[in-house]
Amino acid sequence: xxxxxxxxxxxxxxxxxxxxxxxxxxxxxxxxxxxxxxxxxxxxxxxxxxxxxxxxxxxxxxxxxxxxxxxxxxxxxxxxxxxxxxxxxxxxxxxxxxxxxxxxxxxxxxxxxxxxxxxxxxxxxxxxxxxxxxxxxxxxxxxxxxxxxxxxxxxxxxxxxxxxxxxxxxxxxxxxxxxxxxxxxxxxxxxxxxxxxxxxxxxxxxxxxxxxxxxxxxxxxxxxxxxxxxxxx
Amino acid sequence: xxxxxxxxxxxxxxxxxxxxxxxxxxxxxxxxxxxxxxxxxxxxxxxxxxxxxxxxxxxxxxxxxxxxxxxxxxxxxxxxxxxxxxxxxxxxxxxxxxxxxxxxxxxxxxxxxxxxxxxxxxxxxxxxxxxxxxxxxxxxxxxxxxxxxxxxxxxxxxxxxxxxxxxxxxxxxxxxxxxxxxxxxxxxxxxxxxxxxxxxxxxxxxxxxxxxxxxxxxxxxxxxxxxxxxxxxxxxxxxxxxxxxxxxxxxxxxxxxxxxxxxxxxxxxxxxxxxxxxxxxxxxxxxxxxxxxxxxxxxxxxxxxxxxxxxxxxxxxxxxxxxxxxxxxxxxxxxxxxxxxxxxxxxxxxxxxxxxxxxxxxxxxxxxxxxxxxxxxxxxxxxxxxxxxxxxxxxxxxxxxxxxxxxxxxxxxxxxxxxxxxxxxxxxxxxxxxxxxxxxxxxxxxxxxxxxxxxxxxxxxxxxxxxxxxxxxxxxxxxxxxxxxxxxxxxxxxxxxxxxxxxxxxxxxxxxxxxxxxxxxxxxxxxxxxxxxxxxxxxxxxxxxxxxxxxxxxxxxxxxxxxxxxxxxxxxxxxxxxxxxxxxxxxxx
Numbered sequence: 040x041x042x043x044x045x046x047x048x049x050x051x052x053x054x055x056x057x058x059x060x061x062x063x064x065x066x067x068x069x070x071x072x073x074x075x076x077x078x079x080x081x082x083x084x085x086x087x088x089x090x091x092x093x094x095x096x097x098x099x100x101x102x103x104x105x106x107x108x109x110x111x112x113x114x115x116x117x118x119x120x121x122x123x124x125x126x127x128x129x130x131x132x133x134x135x136x137x138x139x140x141x142x143x144x145x146x147x148x149x150x151x152x153x154x155x156x157x158x159x160x161x162x163x164x165x166x167x168x169x170x171x172x173x174x175x176x177x178x179x180x181x182x183x184x185x186x187x188x189x190x191x192x193x194x195x196x197x198x199x200x201x202x203x204x205x206x207x208x209x210x211x212x213x214x215x216x217x218x219x220x221x222x223x224x225x226x227x228x229x230x231x232x233x234x235x236x237x238x239x240x241x242x243x244x245x246x247x248x249x250x251x252x253x254x255x256x257x258x259x260x261x262x263x264x265x266x267x268x269x270x271x272x
Numbered sequence: 273x274x275x276x277x278x279x280x281x282x283x284x285x286x287x288x289x290x291x292x293x294x295x296x297x298x299x300x301x302x303x304x305x306x307x308x309x310x311x312x313x314x315x316x317x318x319x320x321x322x323x324x325x326x327x328x329x330x331x332x333x334x335x336x337x338x339x340x341x342x343x344x345x346x347x348x349x350x351x352x353x354x355x356x357x358x359x360x361x362x363x364x365x366x367x368x369x370x371x372x373x374x375x376x377x378x379x380x381x382x383x384x385x386x387x388x389x390x391x392x393x394x395x396x397x398x399x400x401x402x403x404x405x406x407x408x409x410x411x412x413x414x415x416x417x418x419x420x421x422x423x424x425x426x427x428x429x430x431x432x433x434x435x436x437x438x439x440x441x442x443x444x445x446x447x448x449x450x451x452x453x454x455x456x457x458x459x460x461x462x463x464x465x466x467x468x469x470x471x472x473x474x475x476x477x478x479x480x481x482x483x484x485x486x487x488x489x490x491x492x493x494x495x496x497x498x499x500x501x502x503x504x505x506x507x508x509x510x511x512x513x514x515x516x517x518x519x520x521x522x523x524x525x526x527x528x529x530x531x532x533x534x535x536x537x538x539x540x541x542x543x544x545x546x547x548x549x550x551x552x553x554x555x556x557x558x559x560x561x562x563x564x565x566x567x568x569x570x571x572x573x574x575x576x577x578x579x580x581x582x583x584x585x586x587x588x589x590x591x592x593x594x595x596x597x598x599x600x601x602x603x604x605x606x607x608x609x610x611x612x613x614x615x616x617x618x619x620x621x622x623x624x625x626x627x628x629x630x631x632x633x634x635x636x637x638x639x640x641x642x643x644x645x646x647x648x649x650x651x652x653x654x655x656x657x658x659x660x661x662x663x664x665x666x667x668x669x670x671x672x673x674x675x676x677x678x679x680x681x682x683x684x685x686x687x688x689x690x691x692x693x694x695x696x697x698x699x700x701x702x703x704x705x706x707x708x709x710x711x712x713x714x715x716x717x718x719x720x721x722x723x724x725x726x727x728x729x730x731x732x733x734x735x736x737x738x739x740x741x742x743x744x745x746x747x748x749x750x751x752x753x754x755x756x757x758x759x760x761x762x763x764x765x766x767x768x769x770x771x772x773x774x775x776x777x778x779x780x781x782x783x784x785x786x787x788x789x790x791x792x793x794x795x796x797x798x799x800x801x802x803x804x805x806x807x808x809x810x811x812x813x814x815x816x817x818x819x820x821x822x823x824x825x826x827x828x829x830x831x832x833x834x835x836x837x838x839x840x841x842x843x844x845x846x847x848x849x850x851x852x853x854x855x856x857x858x859x860x861x
Contacts, residue, residue: 044378052776067523071609080461082730085782086774090312095486095524095605097416098316114608135459136779142313155424156376165374168385181378181420182413220376 040066042076043123050086050136059132066117073120074101084142089138096251099186102129103138109249115156129191144189144200145207150228152204152212157223173219180214180259182252184209189246189256195239202235206246206256209237213259216266228267234250239265274279276710277464280702281307283691284453284468286439286495289317289679289735291659292474293422296332298688300429304695307466309437309455311490314423318476318488319680320414323601324529325407326677328365332386333405338362340397341406343854345675346463348394348558349668350519350811351827351856354845357664361682368681369408376745377421378408390532394558394672403556407674412527412601438784439494442502445706450597450655452705454713458784461777463717465710469699470654470691474684477628477660478795482736485625486518486525495661497791499632500798500834504652505642507663507829508630509795510803511812513671514746516562518624520582522609525626526602526619528673531555533598535587538618539569540576550861557861560670560812577620584618623746627676632657633831636664638687643831648842654699656691658683665829669811673782682781720786726771729786736763736796744803753804762801767793798832805839806830823856
């Protein structure tokens with residue numbers, strides 16, 4: 040099967056500016072996912088650059104914009120993709136080369152929410168106990184793979200990537216607030232109480248729409264907002 | 273040669289998977305200036321793909337003891353594992369897992385509030401009597417939960433990561449001591465010398481030497497390649513684990529935890545065939561054993577599907593609740609990669625290359641040990657290895673499921689401690705770098721730059737993968753392996769003349785893949801030569817012409833030396849640290 044592509048290309052070593060490249064590749068019957076097609080394209084043109092690793096949707100390397108929507112190439116079926124398949128780097132982040140973006144800002148925001156359990160009481164010799172019900176509170180929160188599909192589909196993150204934490208970071212913030220082992224809820228809310236960091240989320244819900252792990256950052260953000268309001272009241 | 277920028281650290285860690293990040297935590301928290309290099313952002317390391325669990329005899333669900341865990345691991349290793357290292361790992365396991373919990377890892381829980389544990393292959397109570405629930409799990413995302421937790425803890429400790437840097441070569445001085453590495457910053461294409469008092473390799477396995485593998489693209493055995501080129505031997509490379517349940521056709525992993533939760537394997541006739549082979553443990557026998565049984569079913573015409581080329585993993589009888597709660601990612605993978613919903617239909621599976629039992633020879637302290645004169649184990653000063661790239665050897669000829677994640681945190685930590693101790697006591701100041709420390713790496717890059725009339729990386733890599741897949745599979749024989757040795761030598765010659773079209777500096781992935789192939793090929797050659805030489809069947813090395821384990825002649829580790837491609841052997845450690853030796857016996861389940 041032949042497949043048509045339109046791919047965003049930019050190599051700062053040779054290109055004055057980015058351009059869209061038309062190309063075509065012959066797929067084998069075993070090439071079921073978009074990543075398979077990109078790997079085959081790269082055999083023909085070894086200058087095509089993109090990140091990839093696990094090829095099963097758990098490492099978060101191959102996030103890109105596919106026919107206008109962010110997703111992971113490795114879990115996107117080629118069957119059913121409208122052709123030519125238009126592939127661009129994740130929107131809103133500086134492009135380093137081709138489909139590779141500079142994710143510094145994204146990770147800076149993630150790190151800013153202190154993504155680790157804070158608990159200054161000395162741990163017991165066994166586990167810090169947690170009931171199955173309390174543990175269930177973390178479902179839908181801890182599974183994030185930091186692919187950045189969500190944050191780079193969020194208009195608020197596009198406008199203020201330096202000030203707005205973004206859906207991925209806020210999902211992580213709530214993951215620690217919701218953890219019964221964490222004792223720093225107040226500190227975490229303080230850290231987000233600012234016109235930008237949390238409140239730039241306007242519930243557009245692009246994040247929910249694109250998340251390849253079917254997580255719901257908007258819901259988590261809503262819960263943080265509720266806690267803020269409760270705290271004031 | 274060219275002037276190369278140099279940077280100095282107390283410690284350099286290559287690799288940011290579970291082992292690298294556990295070691296990094298130890299070093300950062302000790303206040304040492306530490307650089308952690310990784311080809312990918314840390315949470316993209318392949319540890320993230322581990323699913324089923326991490327073993328520890330916590331006894332949260334059923335009575336368990338570390339001595340039972342040790343026995344299972346020794347037996348699982350088919351008596352090739354070093355019993356001092358195995359004792360150390362199994363005895364340390366409970367505190368290592370509790371520590372992860374204290375770091376914030378989101379383990380599943382039982383009603384008492386303690387960590388949930390599930391049965392797994394080869395895990396037994398009372399020295400093989402019956403299955404036991406020892407695998408501590410976070411649903412079927414245990415590796416993800418572990419890796420993210422370790423990354424998060426490193427954020428807290430302010431660890432300095434060099435993200436998307438690829439280490440190129442090990443720097444050894446005239447004494448043979450390790451004093452640093454050369455590395456390529458992918459974003460700029462610049463080569464650096466990283467000068468260190470101690471270096472740790474935590475570079476993962478080389479599963480990509482096979483055509484079909486559960487491994488990620490990045491698992492190219494970079495640490496093995498660097499060692500081979502620097503005169504460090506590779507241990508037990510003939511032992512590769514074939515995981516029983518890779519998705520047929522796609523190679524993607526389906527955790528043994530599925531069978532731990534009650535899933536069963538069926539042949540094309542709908543028969544639960546494992547009952548025939550392993551009356552006690554059935555579907556939960558160790559992986560080498562189950563993989564062979566599956567391959568036999570297919571070879572003898574009892575496979576499933578149109579071409580009778582796979583078997584079926586049935587779990588619909590567990591019910592939607594268990595599947596959605598305990599095995600959610602498996603359901604997702606089955607739907608995406610096998611086109612079946614396991615709530616209704618079985619998953620087509622086939623044994624698939626999964627894990628490298630061999631690697632860089634170390635002891636249980638993470639110190640790299642090589643033969644010198646009559647002494648088979650002399651420390652290489654300043655050099656450490658941990659995780660899948662290392663061979664401690666706790667897995668011997670066959671690893672037990674969930675012992676890999678345990679290996680990462682136990683030996684990541686012990687290697688970190690060893691490095692701290694070494695730096696404090698023996699290497700308070702840097703040993704000088706040899707002159708032109710980067711020359712060798714630069715010459716490799718220049719060769720690629722200037723190569724004409726060479727072959728494409730993809731063609732050579734495919735030839736290598738085809739050879740290894742065909743000649744070093746689940747069942748091996750003399751004729752096939754002898755052919756493999758010849759063929760892989762030819763491929764290795766071709767690998768010296770790879771050519772890339774892309775000559776640019778910034779994020780040149782063609783160059784990175786060519787450099788990765790240099791590493792893969794060393795692992796492939798070592799695998800083929802060590803496999804061909806071993807005239808017995810042990811663990812994952814199943815030899816049609818020598819079907820029995822031969823303890824008199826072959827209870828020994830192989831060591832492959834790259835410079836002249838010769839093999840040497842060293843004894844298995846038969847002295848545990850405190851308990852009695854577990855003598856070899858027949859392995860039945």
